[in-house]
Amino acid sequence: MTSESSRHLTDLSTEPPHLYGRYRRDPLMRLLTGIGKYWFPIWRPLAPLHDRSADDGILTLDIVDREVVAVDENVIALTFAAPDHSILPEWHPGAHLDLMLPSGRMREYSLCGDPGDRRTYRIAVRRIPDGGGGSIEVHDTLRVGDSIQIKGPRNAFPMVLPGFGSSSRRLRFIAAGIGITPILPMLAMVDRYGLDWTMVYCGRTADSIPFIDELARYGDKVTVRTDDVDGLPSMADLVGPTPDADAALSVYCCGPVPMLEALRVHLADRDDIELHFERFSPPPILDGTEFTVEIASTGHRETVAADESVLTALRRVDPAVPYSCQQGFCGTCRMRTTAGDVDHRDSLLTEPERDEGWFLPCISRCDSESLTVDM
Numbered sequence: 231m232t233s234e235s236s237r238h239l240t241d242l243s244t245e246p247p248h249l250y251g252r253y254r255r256d257p258l259m260r261l262l263t264g265i266g267k268y269w270f271p272i273w274r275p276l277a278p279l280h281d282r283s284a285d286d287g288i289l290t291l292d293i294v295d296r297e298v299v300a301v302d303e304n305v306i307a308l309t310f311a312a313p314d315h316s317i318l319p320e321w322h323p324g325a326h327l328d329l330m331l332p333s334g335r336m337r338e339y340s341l342c343g344d345p346g347d348r349r350t351y352r353i354a355v356r357r358i359p360d361g362g363g364g365s366i367e368v369h370d371t372l373r374v375g376d377s378i379q380i381k382g383p384r385n386a387f388p389m390v391l392p393g394f395g396s397s398s399r400r401l402r403f404i405a406a407g408i409g410i411t412p413i414l415p416m417l418a419m420v421d422r423y424g425l426d427w428t429m430v431y432c433g434r435t436a437d438s439i440p441f442i443d444e445l446a447r448y449g450d451k452v453t454v455r456t457d458d459v460d461g462l463p464s465m466a467d468l469v470g471p472t473p474d475a476d477a478a479l480s481v482y483c484c485g486p487v488p489m490l491e492a493l494r495v496h497l498a499d500r501d502d503i504e505l506h507f508e509r510f511s512p513p514p515i516l517d518g519t520e521f522t523v524e525i526a527s528t529g530h531r532e533t534v535a536a537d538e539s540v541l542t543a544l545r546r547v548d549p550a551v552p553y554s555c556q557q558g559f560c561g562t563c564r565m566r567t568t569a570g571d572v573d574h575r576d577s578l579l580t581e582p583e584r585d586e587g588w589f590l591p592c593i594s595r596c597d598s599e600s601l602t603v604d605m
């Protein structure tokens with residue numbers, strides 16, 4: 231789930247790279263483009279036709295639409311476009327954006343619009359009152375007409391279609407609440423290809439689940455069940471009618487950690503069922519033991535409980551410690567250790583970076599009694 235795919239930048243609509251690879255764009259081309267933009271009279275009308283590849287991975291986009299998409303008004307969808315309405319970097323279902331919020335927080339949100347629309351990106355955000363403040367900031371401060379910086383798109387939840395890298399013949403989608411966001415573009419794709427698919431969409435109440443209207447077009451392929459009416463779903467409810475011994479089924483799931491873990495255990499022995507999932511919250515801590523983290527600059531020592539992350543412990547001391555994914559793949563929380571043995575549990579940092587003392591406190595732990603960090 232934490233694997234990332236990078237966008238291929240050699241399509242013909244992209245400016246050629248420097249011959250010796252020293253610059254992202256060739257300086258001569260930049261100069262000519264600059265001259266052309268201001269002096270060649272027909273260039274400007276054509277400029278929006280060019281792919282708006284991100285410089286240094288960051289784009290500044292305008293918010294062009296803001297819509298409430300759940301009856302309880304706790305989920306909003308935001309649509310972004312380039313100020314000159316030029317073409318945006320392409321993306322595939324499962325991709326997400328990193329939003330760089332005005333406060334300096336960075337948060338990741340799945341793209342939930344149409345990948346075929348190259349001029350807009352759409353995300354949806356649920357207000358989480360007791361979260362880290364990112365969703366509140368999105369809800370309370372971002373308005374149509376505002377500009378926002380984004381990174382991406384990146385894809386940590388790629389989809390493999392039957393016949394194109396997957397041997398499955400059927401697809402089952404499972405979404406819970408705001409977990410619908412990466413699933414929406416997947417549904418559009420499999421429906422367009424005429425594949426055999428079904429979905430179960432779970433939530434606490436009908437009013438709390440977003441995009442019900444958009445799902446109506448799929449008819450009885452989508453089953454909506456809510457805890458207040460149907461009770462908590464069983465594994466059979468989630469996976470569908472008991473798949474036979476040779477199910478050739480792909481399951482794509484996005485929802486809370488307990489549901490994902492139960493599903494993972496339930497399907498552990500089923501080699502014939504592919505399970506793909508994405509979490510919106512930290513994974514459970516396995517084999518955790520208690521240790522102490524010390525802040526080098528102040529000497530403050532904080533206990534890290536067996537079932538919590540170093541990040542959680544550090545945020546008790548300083549709530550402003552930066553973070554985003556909390557799963558060890560975005561790198562936002564990265565910091566340096568000056569003493570102690572790190573138990574690295576990420577797949578992002580390179581060995582030289584680890585040798586220099588870098589570690590990711592959202593996921594990595596400690597092999598000694600204490601860890602000293604520089605923050």
Ligand code: FES
Nearest residue numbers: 554556561563592
């Ligand atoms: S918050 Fe993303 S790697 Fe730690």
